[in-house]
Structures are given as structure tokens and as C-alpha cells.
Amino acid sequence: MVKYILKRIAFALLTFMIIVSICFVLIKLLPITDAAQFGQDASVIETRRKLLGYYDPIPKQYVTFLTKTLFGGDWGVGEQIYRTKDVWEIFVEKLPPTMLLNVYSMVFAVPLGLAFGIYAALKKNKWQDHFISTSVMIIVSVPSYVYAFLVQYFLCYKLGWFPFLMKEGTDYLSWDMFVSVVPAVLSLSFGTIAGLTRYTRAELTEVLTSDFMLLARTKGLTKAQATTRHALKNAMVPIFPMIVGEFIGIISGSMIIESIFGVPGVGGLYIKSITGNQGNPDYNFFMLLSSFYTLIGLLSGIVIDLSYGFIDPRIRMGER
Amino acid sequence: MKTKRILATMLALIFAFSLTLTLAACVGDVTVTYYAVTVTPAVTDDEGNVTTPAEYDSVVIGTEVVKSGSTPTGYAVAEDGTIYVASSYYASEEVDTAEEVDLSTFTVKEDVSLYADEAEYGVSLGLASGTGYTLNYATTTFPTTWNSHIYQTDTDSTILGYSSTGFYEFDYNESKDGYIWADAIAVGDPVDVTADYVGEDWGIAEGDTALAWKVEIRDDLCWDDGTPIDADDFITSTQLLLNPYAQNDRADDYTYAGNFQIQNARAFLRQGNEFDEPVADHFAGLQEAIDAGYTISITQEGVIAAFAAWGVNITYAQAVNTYSPVYFVIYDDEGEPTGENFFSKWIVANADEARELSADELAEMIDDYQHCYDWAPSWNDEMAMFCTIPYEYPEFDWDNVGIKKIDDTHIVFILDQPLEGFYLKYGMGTWLVKEDLYLSCSNLEKDDTSSAIYVLKAGEDVYATTYNTTVATSASYGPYKLSEYQVDKYFKLVKNENWWGYDDEANQGLYQTTAINYIMVESASTRLQMFLAGQLDSYGLTADDMDEYQTSDYTYYTDGDSTWFIALNPNLGALGEKEFDEEGNHLNIDKEIITVKEFRQAMCYALDRAAYELACDPTGNPAKALFSPMIICNPEEGIAYRTTDEAKQTIVEFWGIADQIGPGKLYADIDEAIDSITGYNPELAKTKFQEAYDIAVELEYIDADDVVTITIGTPNLTSSYYNRGYDFLVNCYTQAVVGTDLEGRLVFNRNGTLGNGFADALRANQVDMLFGVGWTGSALDPYGLIDAYTLNSNQYDPGWNTQNEYVTIVLPASVEVGSDGTDEGTYEYTTSVYYWTYALNGYAVPATKTVGEEEVSVQVTAGTNQPYSLRLPILAAMEKAVLLQYDMIPIAYDSSASLKSMKIEFYTEEYIYGVGRGGIKYTTFNFNDDEWAAHVAQNGGSLDYTSTAD
Numbered sequence A: 001m002v003k004y005i006l007k008r009i010a011f012a013l014l015t016f017m018i019i020v021s022i023c024f025v026l027i028k029l030l031p032i033t034d035a036a037q038f039g040q041d042a043s044v045i046e047t048r049r050k051l052l053g054y055y056d057p058i059p060k061q062y063v064t065f066l067t068k069t070l071f072g073g074d075w076g077v078g079e080q081i082y083r084t085k086d087v088w089e090i091f092v093e094k095l096p097p098t099m100l101l102n103v104y105s106m107v108f109a110v111p112l113g114l115a116f117g118i119y120a121a122l123k124k125n126k127w128q129d130h131f132i133s134t135s136v137m138i139i140v141s142v143p144s145y146v147y148a149f150l151v152q153y154f155l156c157y158k159l160g161w162f163p164f165l166m167k168e169g170t171d172y173l174s175w176d177m178f179v180s181v182v183p184a185v186l187s188l189s190f191g192t193i194a195g196l197t198r199y200t201r202a203e204l205t206e207v208l209t210s211d212f213m214l215l216a217r218t219k220g221l222t223k224a225q226a227t228t229r230h231a232l233k234n235a236m237v238p239i240f241p242m243i244v245g246e247f248i249g250i251i252s253g254s255m256i257i258e259s260i261f262g263v264p265g266v267g268g269l270y271i272k273s274i275t276g277n278q279g280n281p282d283y284n285f286f287m288l289l290s291s292f293y294t295l296i297g298l299l300s301g302i303v304i305d306l307s308y309g310f311i312d313p314r315i316r317m318g319e320r
Numbered sequence B: 001m002k003t004k005r006i007l008a009t010m011l012a013l014i015f016a017f018s019l020t021l022t023l024a025a026c027v028g029d030v031t032v033t034y035y036a037v038t039v040t041p042a043v044t045d046d047e048g049n050v051t052t053p054a055e056y057d058s059v060v061i062g063t064e065v066v067k068s069g070s071t072p073t074g075y076a077v078a079e080d081g082t083i084y085v086a087s088s089y090y091a092s093e094e095v096d097t098a099e100e101v102d103l104s105t106f107t108v109k110e111d112v113s114l115y116a117d118e119a120e121y122g123v124s125l126g127l128a129s130g131t132g133y134t135l136n137y138a139t140t141t142f143p144t145t146w147n148s149h150i151y152q153t154d155t156d157s158t159i160l161g162y163s164s165t166g167f168y169e170f171d172y173n174e175s176k177d178g179y180i181w182a183d184a185i186a187v188g189d190p191v192d193v194t195a196d197y198v199g200e201d202w203g204i205a206e207g208d209t210a211l212a213w214k215v216e217i218r219d220d221l222c223w224d225d226g227t228p229i230d231a232d233d234f235i236t237s238t239q240l241l242l243n244p245y246a247q248n249d250r251a252d253d254y255t256y257a258g259n260f261q262i263q264n265a266r267a268f269l270r271q272g273n274e275f276d277e278p279v280a281d282h283f284a285g286l287q288e289a290i291d292a293g294y295t296i297s298i299t300q301e302g303v304i305a306a307f308a309a310w311g312v313n314i315t316y317a318q319a320v321n322t323y324s325p326v327y328f329v330i331y332d333d334e335g336e337p338t339g340e341n342f343f344s345k346w347i348v349a350n351a352d353e354a355r356e357l358s359a360d361e362l363a364e365m366i367d368d369y370q371h372c373y374d375w376a377p378s379w380n381d382e383m384a385m386f387c388t389i390p391y392e393y394p395e396f397d398w399d400n401v402g403i404k405k406i407d408d409t410h411i412v413f414i415l416d417q418p419l420e421g422f423y424l425k426y427g428m429g430t431w432l433v434k435e436d437l438y439l440s441c442s443n444l445e446k447d448d449t450s451s452a453i454y455v456l457k458a459g460e461d462v463y464a465t466t467y468n469t470t471v472a473t474s475a476s477y478g479p480y481k482l483s484e485y486q487v488d489k490y491f492k493l494v495k496n497e498n499w500w501g502y503d504d505e506a507n508q509g510l511y512q513t514t515a516i517n518y519i520m521v522e523s524a525s526t527r528l529q530m531f532l533a534g535q536l537d538s539y540g541l542t543a544d545d546m547d548e549y550q551t552s553d554y555t556y557y558t559d560g561d562s563t564w565f566i567a568l569n570p571n572l573g574a575l576g577e578k579e580f581d582e583e584g585n586h587l588n589i590d591k592e593i594i595t596v597k598e599f600r601q602a603m604c605y606a607l608d609r610a611a612y613e614l615a616c617d618p619t620g621n622p623a624k625a626l627f628s629p630m631i632i633c634n635p636e637e638g639i640a641y642r643t644t645d646e647a648k649q650t651i652v653e654f655w656g657i658a659d660q661i662g663p664g665k666l667y668a669d670i671d672e673a674i675d676s677i678t679g680y681n682p683e684l685a686k687t688k689f690q691e692a693y694d695i696a697v698e699l700e701y702i703d704a705d706d707v708v709t710i711t712i713g714t715p716n717l718t719s720s721y722y723n724r725g726y727d728f729l730v731n732c733y734t735q736a737v738v739g740t741d742l743e744g745r746l747v748f749n750r751n752g753t754l755g756n757g758f759a760d761a762l763r764a765n766q767v768d769m770l771f772g773v774g775w776t777g778s779a780l781d782p783y784g785l786i787d788a789y790t791l792n793s794n795q796y797d798p799g800w801n802t803q804n805e806y807v808t809i810v811l812p813a814s815v816e817v818g819s820d821g822t823d824e825g826t827y828e829y830t831t832s833v834y835y836w837t838y839a840l841n842g843y844a845v846p847a848t849k850t851v852g853e854e855e856v857s858v859q860v861t862a863g864t865n866q867p868y869s870l871r872l873p874i875l876a877a878m879e880k881a882v883l884l885q886y887d888m889i890p891i892a893y894d895s896s897a898s899l900k901s902m903k904i905e906f907y908t909e910e911y912i913y914g915v916g917r918g919g920i921k922y923t924t925f926n927f928n929d930d931e932w933a934a935h936v937a938q939n940g941g942s943l944d945y946t947s948t949a950d
Helices: A002-029 A042-051 A058-070 A087-122 A127-141 A144-158 A175-208 A211-218 A223-251 A255-260 A269-275 A283-311 B002-026 B154-163 B231-241 B251-255 B265-270 B286-291 B300-309 B316-327 B342-346 B359-370 B376-386 B421-427 B435-440 B524-532 B543-549 B572-577 B597-605 B609-616 B645-654 B670-676 B682-698 B720-736 B755-763 B833-840 B868-885 B929-938
Strands: B029-040 B050-052 B055-067 B076-078 B083-085 B112-117 B134-139 B168-172 B179-183 B212-216 B274-278 B329-331 B337-341 B387-392 B403-407 B410-414 B480-486 B490-495 B515-520 B538-540 B555-568 B632-634 B707-713 B746-751 B769-773 B806-812 B826-832 B845-851 B854-860 B888-900
Touching: A002 A058, A002 A283, A042 B265, A042 B274, A058 A283, A087 A127, A087 A175, A087 A223, A087 A255, A087 A283, A127 A175, A144 A175, A144 A255, A144 B524, A175 A223, A175 A255, A211 A223, A223 A283, A269 A283, B134 B538, B154 B480, B154 B490, B179 B421, B231 B251, B231 B403, B231 B410, B231 B435, B251 B265, B274 B300, B274 B376, B286 B376, B286 B387, B300 B316, B300 B376, B316 B329, B316 B342, B316 B572, B329 B342, B337 B342, B342 B359, B359 B376, B376 B387, B524 B538, B543 B888, B555 B597, B555 B755, B597 B682, B597 B888, B609 B720, B609 B888, B632 B868, B645 B670, B645 B868, B682 B720, B707 B755, B720 B746, B720 B769, B755 B769, B806 B833, B806 B868, B826 B833, B826 B854, B833 B845, B833 B868, B868 B888
Parallel strands: B029 B112, B134 B515, B707 B746, B707 B769
Antiparallel strands: B029 B055, B076 B083, B168 B179, B212 B410, B274 B387, B329 B337, B403 B410, B480 B490, B490 B515, B538 B888, B555 B769, B555 B888, B806 B826, B826 B845, B845 B854
16 A cells, blocks of 8 residues: 555656646746837846846756756745745735635535435435425536625625625634635535535435345345445445545635635636736746646545545555 | 444534524624713812812714624723723713723623723823724725835835825815925925036036936935935935846836936946847947957847838838838849848848847858848948847946935936926936835845945845835835735725824825725625725726716716727738738738728728717717827926817817808807717718728729628627627628628628737737727826827837828927027928927927928927927827828727715815825815714615715
């Protein structure tokens, strides 16, 4: 197992280097917009760009990136967005609100999604199942920003129960902060609840009609015993990694929800780093985000794969 | 079993979350009222009997709504720092003593009144929370650096606007219907001291004026922490601004890119840095540069610059199409064409790329040039103009930079070009920074205290700074200072108690605002809801809001200084090329008809501007000319260009109704005529479309089976303005050609992927037409702004060669260079639009003067040192020339509409350029923060802003 994990990590690192290198080359290949602006001395901007190495050959820039940034840990400062600010500090400052929102959303959505899914499966083809399935279809079909606007309009404006925006400050675990993110959490959760409900229902329905369930019942188990001891356990094999995957998504923000509810998170940061300022991408931000999310994605892949083995002991990674 | 536990845990989590939500929604509010109490002690007689009972006068100094069980934030602070709040609640007529409590343990469980007795306890009452006057604004973009040396966006400058003060600032004039330049940091007007600097050092001759100015600054200036500011700070700040290691973005803005050009600022900034510059800028000829060992390069940009220097203002494409086949064919020694062309052989096709030449290549290139046309004798001079070298600027002594400290309160600016009056004061920006904080936030240091240059610290290769990016790294010398800041969330400014202005008598009773909050709210619907809920004090109306709030008493319309246009670039060669596919097959489309002026004229008349605005931008106003009503042509007196006779005449002449004005004619006067203009004349448009078609057929631009196909460029496909605008224009022009030979043969397609480079796409003829484009930011200098329409480097339509467009203007003889003022007559002066533009920029340009039957060659100039009465006719003539080209078809004058909160009052209802409606200085409040909260609550948490006077 250890050997397998180490092998996976080694491959992940190799993949990481390849992806990061491709990202670096591609972003550097984008044209830089003309520095000339009406009534201004373009040479000032050009000189600054030159000093920052914009016009150096890409291989030279790549070596600098590897030595100074990737292995040196200096991600630099914002050159086009968040100008002059340390990109790592900005990223770290913006990550907690996103994570807070996503954690609350997951804590709310996962139990509900599973509960609805299980209930619908158990009541298959009855009115309860039809009601849940129809609701799920409607919810899945409607974009999350529609919920966001509805939640904000009714709960924040009409009823005045919650503030319009996430509270200012960094007291993320305070009561006031919690109250202020409730509308955003609700808006984010609907889609997850619906998705998980649909998936759980489908998996559990399939397991409930398996031969071994019939065998369990013929052995004398009640329906409840057979469901909890056998059906759920088997249905969880594909569902649990999905939940793990959702939790890993905690560090990525929803651009639209964050903008509607004033969450100063990382949603939209990636796009902003590419669109940059007047068409010029911010290389430092882009490479930090590319590297970070690539690494997290690769590591989460390993974790998800390993989680199969923990849920179902029959699955053994790397064993022949 | 495990599954059961999982299910139980899930249910518990759901329950907990639901409970939390319920609690969040139901938790109770209580109100805390703060009173300041003045006690008049009881009067007793000698025997101790009370003859007059004590009197208590209590004043509500604020209220606060808090959650039950939480701690109030309002309190009184004694001079020794002790915090006082009352420990229980009382009826309002009762008075109790305050006592010291531990705020962290003080909780409020029901409505409570807190009293503090100043007389008895010597308590200096702090302003309780909620009693201030706070302005709440939303922002959709967020400031990240408000360092005056490098900030880039308008949003960045928001904080600077509050935390800094200029030498001079706009203020209301006495009648409140215009502006004046009032002293701010400066005391009195600048004094012309040019005579003190006559000599070779500064290149100033006897008799010169307006080149050196002494400015007195206040002696009570200081930073928000109390550190004094004097003339040394201005010198140090300039050194930091122009630091060659930093290459600050704003270095050129303040010191040499505009009218206010400090001598040698550019040379100081550039020292030690390498720039690709024309050989001719530094050497007499190309050979001298080669001899000096420089590497020679050639670029498209260099070639165009050389053409411009030779007086030929063209694009590179025009040079290739027009000049290259005639003047740059390479001949052999026998004078026979070799089949090669200098342009195609030596200049790289990529406009951004420089071709670096080896010694052999250079020799061959020189030889080729000598075999072109008859350039052989002058190759050394001419090639020096378009070949470039990587020139490193030498060290430059700070003593030669034109800013000098005279004493602690006097500074002298020595300028490159004469500047005086309004433009002098306007050009004097403030780039003041707090040196110690600035250095602690950057990787600069001074290795030699006598040096004016701050060098990079050891191990640093690129300048970096965090000055003015957070509360801790910010310094203010304006009326407000930054107190809170969270990136992409909010920032708050509070009064800077150390600002000199609060002690100034002129400001007494002003600056009522105690705090300013900016909150990031990207969604317009959220902003509107927050505004209606009293949480924002201004809301910018969108097109979707106009039905409801268009006539509201609280809606304020503000004209901008921009005009938005339809832009076309009628470059015959480039348009013709697009009619063929890659194999050279004609696509049965026509684009060349765009070069027919009647076609563009028809497009102008076919546009129903009022309907366009209603559909796309309801806050805008239909445009009738190049410059908007907000453009000021005489900033000294605040005269708007559009109100002048010259500008009015331009409009009526452009729209062809000049001969219909006067007694017995269609219009009684010119104003009535202008009011009648809508710009929409579908019948005339049809006539012009037909004329254009006939001309195009005659010139063989279009065949019977060709379809006129126009590609419209937009930055994206998502903007509602561009989507609505595209649909409107397509429908408008499709309908406009009905009944002409173009009916059914005029089609449009769209390139909506151009991003920020959409203007360049038109210039390069990648697309045929843009709309909703224009220039902004030069409201006070239309004489400079005209460059954008007439000079090749900025034009949307570089296909229009302004050197071939001649304009005759009647002007006084004082326009001539060397005029001694004795000739008071007026004459007709003729030169190209290109040269008139340069004349407005202060250059001496060649012109023809008509004296009777005779034409005389003269030099004319009309820079900032000439009276506006002389410059204005030239500006009006330029505007008319641009309009009559019909490449830039005006659609709308920029305008915005916003709702104003009931909480505040503007100083003037009318928007005055420079001062707006009073700004932060003059804004007054109808409610303090608590009163406002109560007012909103009384109205059910939502205010009605739809009311109208009618």
C-alpha cells in the first residue's frame, strides 16, 4: 500500500510539473497589449515590463519561474491585478471566506441530500419518490444564481432576516458572520442537495433490487435490517468518493454566488488573473492558482482512489 | 450499525443547522440610548437647606440597536482613559451617575438608557456609535493601491481623493453656478520667477516668461500622524517619483507628459535605463551610430515615425501600398529594377517585432537603400531616422531637474514650455509621499545620503512597494484617512483630525460627513435593494430601472464629458482585400462602398438617436456633434465649448441648416435651430444611400450581384449595451435602405470576441465598424483632445489622411509666429487639418495666408499661451472637419443617472464641472446614523423613491 501511495505521489508530481510547465508557456504566449496610451509616455510602462522580464525569452523566464517561484517559494507581487500586493498573501487572505462558505454549505447539503436520496429510493415509484425526483429535476435545471437572487430578495430584503452581504471583517467563526453567510450557504446548497439526492437514489435503488438483497431477506432479515446493513453499505461505495470530492471543492469558490453576496473569496480570481488589466494577464497570480489547484486536484485524486479501499475492503489498490 | 450512526449524525447536523437558522432569524434586538448629562448643582443656603434644586439637562447623543445579551459599543471615555457606561436603565427624566464597568462583561438584556455625567465625573464624552454622519457607497471594482506614484484606475484614486489635497482645488464661484480654482496646499497664485533663471543652465532667454514659477505652500501642513510637511517633502517625493529604478507608472503624468513639463524630469527618470530610440535622436547619422558600436534595428514603428518626421502622416499599410512601390523599389547599378523592395526585404511583417541587423545585413541594407529612387546622397541622415539603437541614458544630476526648494514653504518649478493661468494650476498635481513609510514599504534605500537616487536593496532585482495598499501602510494629508480596509470587501475612511483644513475658517460648517464606507457590491439588483433598505446613499440607475425612477425627485442626471460614436475606417485597399478569399476568389461581397462619403453620410442620417438611446442606454442623450456639452473651451472662466457661437455654428453647418436661420426663415435663431436637430432624416438617408450606390457602381466597387457586408466589432457577446445596440443598428440600417438599390443587399455580421483591443481591430481593418466608442478624460482640454481624431497615432480611422485635408480659417494676424501685435487685421489662413492640430499644440506650422489676391507662406501657432478667442475658431473648424468626414458618427453624449438617498442633501441641484453637486465638502445630512436607522425602520425597512413633484 505504501509503495502504491508513493508511486501515485511520484506520478502526481510528474503530472504536476508537466501541467504547470504547459500553463506557463501558454500564458506567456498570449500577446502583451501595446503600452501606448493617449497622452502618456509608453516608454515608462515598457521599461517597467522590461525590468519585470516580460520580454525575456520564454525559456529564460521559465528557469526564473522554477528557481525563484516554484522551488524558491517567492510567488511575487501582483503586476496587473492587486498591483504591488504579495500574491500568496492575497490568495491566503481570500481563501478562508470561500472555505467557510463551502464548509457550511456541505454540512448543510450532504446530510439532506443523502436523506432525501435514501427516502426516495425506499419509496421508489410512490408519490414521495415522484415528488422528490421532480423537485430535484427542477432544482438541478435552474442555475444557482437564480436561487441566490430569490433568497436575497425574500430573506434579506422582504423579510429582513439576514444581511444582504457577508459581514465585513475576519471573525469568520463569530455568530454575526455565521448569520451573514446563511443566504449564500442556502443558495449554494440547493444544487448539491439535488445532485446528491439523485445520485443516492439511483445507486440505492439499484442495490435494493440486487440478488443479494433477496438473499438477505430470505435469510430472515427485515427490510430495514437488509437496507441498513447491506444496501446502504454497498450504495455508499460510489457515493462516498463523490462526497469526498465535494469537500475538496471547498477551496474553489463560486464566482457568481460570491459576487452576489459580497463574499471576498477566491471565486473569479482565476478568470481575473487571465483577463488581467487591459488585456494583460497577471502571470504571478495565474501561475500560483494554476499550481495550487493542479496540486490539490492531483492529490485529491489519490485520496479519492484510496477512499474506495476504506469503504469497501474488497477493493485493494495496486494489488494483483 | 455504522450506517445507523451515519444517518443519526446526518439528522443531528440537519437539526443543528435548522436550529441555527431559526435562532439567527429570531434573536431579539434591544435599543440602547446614550445620554450626555449636564448637572447644575443644587443651591443651598448657609444652613444647608436646598433653595434651588439641582437641574439636570440630558441630551440624547445617540442610540444603538444591539442583540440581546451583547455588549453596547457606545460609551464615554474619561481623560484618564477610563471607560464609563451606566449600569442599569432609568426613565428619561431621571439621572444617575455613571460608573466604571468592564465592557466585556456588560450585557444588555432589554432596552436601556445609559447616562454619563460629565460635570460630576469629568468625563469627556466620546461620540457614541450611531451619532455620526456616515456616507455609505457601493463600489463594483475595488482599489488595490492608492500610491500616487503608481495607481492606475479611477477606483484606485477613490481613496486618494479623500486622503490627499492638491495645490489648488475646484470650488464653487460666488454665484454657485460655476467653478473657481481655490487655494488648497498652495497659498496664493504662483509667482512668475522666470527672470531669476535666465541663462544656459535652463535654456531660458531674457524676456522669456511663464517658464519658472514659485509656489508658496502652507506652513501648517502635516500627515495624519502629526508629522509636519514642508518643501523638503515635495523634493523628496519628486525624487522618489522619478526614481530610475522604480519607473513609476505615474512619473510621466505629473512631470512631463502633459502641459506641465518639469525640465529634465524625463532625463532623470530614464538614466541608467535602455530604450530603443531612433538613431537620429542621439547621432548625426547612421554611420556615426555604427562607428560608436551600437546594434542597429529596424521596425515598422520606426519607419512610421520617420515618415511623420518628414511630414507624412500615414499608417504602415499606407506606406506599403502608396509609397513603397514608388520610392522603395531596389534598382541594380544599371538602374534596372531588381524585383526586390526595400520594405518587403528588410522590415518584418509583425508590427511589434524589431529586426536586429548583423554587420553584413546592415551593410547590405544600406546598399539597398542607396539603390532606391534617388536616396543615395541622403542615406546617412534618412536611415538614422528610422533605424533604432538600444540607447542607455547616462547618469543625470538632480541639480538639473526643474524643481527647487527655496525655503520650507516655497518651491520653484522650472518648466520646458511656457505655461500659465488655469493650465498651470491644473497641471500641478500632488505626488506627495511620506518618505519614511514609503521606504519601509519598498525595497529601496539610499546608499548615499547626498544622492537623489534611491537604489534597490542588496539582492533585489525589481522595485516593489506596498506603500498605500493597507491601513498600516497608508498616510494621509487630506480631509479623511483610511481606517479600515479588507480587500475586495470594504474600506472605511474617517476624518483626519490633523488636516489643516478643519481649522481653516473657510471650511467651518462644512465637511459634516464623519465617515465614508465603500462596500463591494457587484450585483445591481443587490445595490438597489440595499439602497431602498437605507444601507446605501447613492444608487446608479441602470436601463432596467429607468421606467420606475426616470422622473423621481431623487433621480439626478449627470452629463459626462464623452461622446459615443459609430466609427468607420474607410481604407480602400484594406477593405478591398477583404472581398476576396485566400485563393483570390471574389466573395460577391462589397465593403469598398464604405469609402464613399455619401454612404457614411447616409448612415449618419438613418440613425434615430433618440430611439437608440431608449433601447440601449436610457440615461444618455442623443449627440449632435463631436464634443459633449461638458467640454470646457475656456477653463479660466469655465465657458463650455458648446455654448460658444463658433461651436453652435459648427453644429448647424454640419447638419446643413445654417442657411435656414434668421428673420423670416425656418428658425428664428441658432439656438432654436440646434434644438430642432434630431439627427434623424430617413428620407435624406435613402437619397444618400442611393447616391452612394451609384457612385460605387461607377467606381466599380460593387457589382449587380454583390452584397454590401459590414462586420461590426464589439468587445464581447455578453454586454447588454452591445447586444441591444447591434440589434438596433442592424434593424435600423436594413430598414433605411428599403426602396433603394441596396434593399436586401446590406447585411451585417458581428465579431464579438475583440476584448479590449476592439479599437485596434478597426484601425487594422479587421472589422469594418464599431459603435459606442469614444474618448474620455479631457474635458478641460479639447485643444489636446482633438489629436485623438486627427492624428494618425490615435485615430480610429487612420484611413483618413489629415495631411491632405485642408481647412481655411479666418484668424487675427496674431496667430502668426513672430507677430508683433501691430497688425490688428484678420486674414484667411489655410493649412492641413494635421498642421492645425499641431498648431493647437503650440508648434509653429506652415500655412498659407491670403492677402487680397496674393497668397503668402507663413508660420502659425496657437498653443496654450494664445488667448482662447484665437484657439476657439481653430477648434471649431477642426470639429467640423472631423464631422464632415463621417468616419466618426456621433450617437450619444455620455450621461448617467443616480438616485440620491433621503438621508443627504446636495449643495447645488445643478451639476457644476469640477465641484459636481458639492462633493464631500458640501454634503449635508437630514439624519444622523441613528435617526436614519429609525427612519428606515419606521418605513418598514424599505423606502419609496418613486415620488415625483407632479
